Amino acid sequence: EAGVAQSPRYKIIEKRQSVAFWCNPISGHATLYWYQQILGQGPKLLIQFQNNGVVDDSQLPKDRFSAERLKGVDSTLKIQPAKLEDSAVYLCASSLAGQSMNTEAFFGQGTRLTVV
Amino acid sequence: DQQVKQNSPSLSVQEGRISILNCDYTNSMFDYFLWYKKYPAEGPTFLISISSIKDKNEDGRFTVFLNKSAKHLSLHIVPSQPGDSAVYFCAATLGKIIFGKGTRLHILP
Known part of the structure; x- marks a missing residue:
């Protein structure tokens, strides 16, 4: 079974530029998450989708971050414009479960973003 | 506001001995707890x-x-085995997964 696919693996951009990350979850997984992991910290949930609907985006900086999951499968996360503090690893994860969360989430390898 | 806390940033344990990683949480409504392991450059x-x-x-x-x-x-x-050297994240669920900051475990030969 293929895992969660993310691209690109690495991205370096200048501040105020825009960037987009792509995620393909495990087939059949209804729930998709985007996490931001800053160096030395644990992953922080940015947004959670259930199929193509947003379940939780309370920690998404909506003035600069946006995400969509068209057709309830692939998802993209965009940052526009980027700030230095956005430098982090962006992790996508998926799970079978809905909001009951009694099954684990499977993570992709992440995209390491460096903003200079 | 850290709802899931891992107070030890790192831990070193001799190979063959027991490794104990600790985690505290504040929300009594969490319904599930998980442990994740992370190697460098991987999810x-x-x-x-x-x-x-x-x-x-x-x-x-x-x-x-x-x-x-x-x-x-x-x-x-x-x-404990050498391959156990990694960062371990404690996590709790309440509709979403909330992670601690992680503990880096070093297994010493």
Whole structure:
């Protein structure tokens, strides 16, 4: 079974530029998450989708971050414009479960973003 | 506001001995707890979980203990092996997964 696919693996951009990350979850997984992991910290949930609907985006900086999951499968996360503090690893994860969360989430390898 | 806390940033354990990683939480409504393991340049991988209605779950060398009255859980790895060297994240669920900051485990030869 293929895992969660993310691209690109690495991205370096200048501040105020825009960037987009792509995620393909495990087939059949209804729930998709985007996490931001800053160096030395644990992953922080940015947004959670259930199929193509947003379940939780309370920690998404909506003035600069946006995400969509068209057709309830692939998802993209965009940052526009980027700030230095956005430098982090962006992790996508998926799970079978809905909001009951009694099954684990499977993570992709992440995209390491460096903003200079 | 850290709802899931891992107060030890790092831990070193001799190969063959027991590794004990600790985690505290503040929200008594969490319904599930999970441990993830992360190697450099890879995403976290699921290790073991425990329901809030249990106090112990065992899977091979890994055992998770839950003390609800103390809002504390721990992961025991015995015997520790070199491949166990990684960052371990404690996580809790309440509609979403909330992670601690992680503990880096070093297994010494």
